[in-house]
Amino acid sequence: MIVVASSNGSIGIEAAIEILRQGGTAVAAVEAGIRLVEANPEDNSVGYNGYPNILGEVELDASIMNGRTLESGAVGALKGYLHAITLARQVMERLPHVLLVGEGASRFAAEMGHPPQPEMMLPDTRTVWADRLRPELGQAGLTDDDIAHIASRADLARWVELATDPERTKGTVNFIAQDKAGNICTGVSTSGWAWKYPGRLGDSPIIGAGNYADNRYGAAACTGMGEMAIRASTAHSLVFYLKMGLSLAEACERAMIDLRDLGGRFISVMNLVAIDKDGNHAGFSSVDGRTYIYQTPDMPECEELARTVVPIPPRWG
Numbered sequence: 001m002i003v004v005a006s007s008n009g010s011i012g013i014e015a016a017i018e019i020l021r022q023g024g025t026a027v028a029a030v031e032a033g034i035r036l037v038e039a040n041p042e043d044n045s046v047g048y049n050g051y052p053n054i055l056g057e058v059e060l061d062a063s064i065m066n067g068r069t070l071e072s073g074a075v076g077a078l079k080g081y082l083h084a085i086t087l088a089r090q091v092m093e094r095l096p097h098v099l100l101v102g103e104g105a106s107r108f109a110a111e112m113g114h115p116p117q118p119e120m121m122l123p124d125t126r127t128v129w130a131d132r133l134r135p136e137l138g139q140a141g142l143t144d145d146d147i148a149h150i151a152s153r154a155d156l157a158r159w160v161e162l163a164t165d166p167e168r169t170k171g172t173v174n175f176i177a178q179d180k181a182g183n184i185c186t187g188v189s190t191s192g193w194a195w196k197y198p199g200r201l202g203d204s205p206i207i208g209a210g211n212y213a214d215n216r217y218g219a220a221a222c223t224g225m226g227e228m229a230i231r232a233s234t235a236h237s238l239v240f241y242l243k244m245g246l247s248l249a250e251a252c253e254r255a256m257i258d259l260r261d262l263g264g265r266f267i268s269v270m271n272l273v274a275i276d277k278d279g280n281h282a283g284f285s286s287v288d289g290r291t292y293i294y295q296t297p298d299m300p301e302c303e304e305l306a307r308t309v310v311p312i313p314p315r316w317g
């Protein structure tokens with residue numbers, strides 16, 4: 001039994017491992033761990049108080065995958081509800097679908113009895129949003145009044161490219177759990193790329209991109225620039241490399257090289273965590289200094305480990 005998470009999962013990993021200690025399932029452990037991250041206002045990349053899109057609206061993405069059955073559920077661009085991971089689990093367990101987005105996701109949250117959360121950001125975070133837009137957009141000719149009314153503009157694409165910052169504006173939480181029965185579950189939740197175009201989905205709600213689990217081989221999840229993981233199908237590729245007989249370290253490295261080999265623009269930071277079917281774990285990143293955490297039932301607290309670096313030279317604009 002084990003729980004592996006991105007380091008911002010530290011607030012939830014004890015709850016997740018306790019569920020496994022009590023004989024609970026990997027799916028329940030992943031959901032419980034991620035819910036605590038979603039509720040943490042200090043994390044601006046997940047759930048409550050996450051950084052918003054360019055219009056100042058928080059839009060959440062999440063997914064969950066059951067490695068025993070390969071059933072999965074996901075929600076994207078969810079507005080007005082906090083626990084995207086629980087809703088993703090409900091998509092998996094209550095609907096014949098895998099992915100709900102936008103208004104349909106909010107409607108399903110209401111139907112499932114989730115409490116509405118009309119204000120998803122603390123006032124300070126709203127100030128960060130406005131302050132971030134002002135210099136870039138002001139320099140390009142928008143007044144404070146233009147920025148206040150940015151929602152009514154017909155030329156958002158131009159401003160999104162100016163307002164986004166590849167180094168500062170992404171983050172996500174990953175949880176992978178393996179329970180007593182050997183079943184693996186992966187969950188991912190995020191508020192996505194800050195100042196994004198409304199409706200933008202990253203890799204987190206895309207099964208095979210930011211999240212994949214298969215009991216027979218292992219599981220993987222990503223944080224970082226989701227567009228890259230979508231283009232390379234990173235989480236599925238990594239598990240596929242395990243299926244083809246590569247070791248966990250080799251599979252992670254191969255998945256990172258696939259990302260490095262992407263052409264075109266908009267290449268930035270990517271990180272992944274993974275386990276194999278035996279519960280061996282690994283964390284990789286394209287940059288130095290990134291860590292991940294893991295905990296087994298006998299450990300009183302999680303351990304934080306450095307991620308192995310496979311450099312990916314950034315390319316932007």
Ligand code: GLY
Pocket residue numbers: 170171172190191192193201202203204210222223224225226227
């Ligand atoms: N990896 C999270 C995102 O790109 O939205």
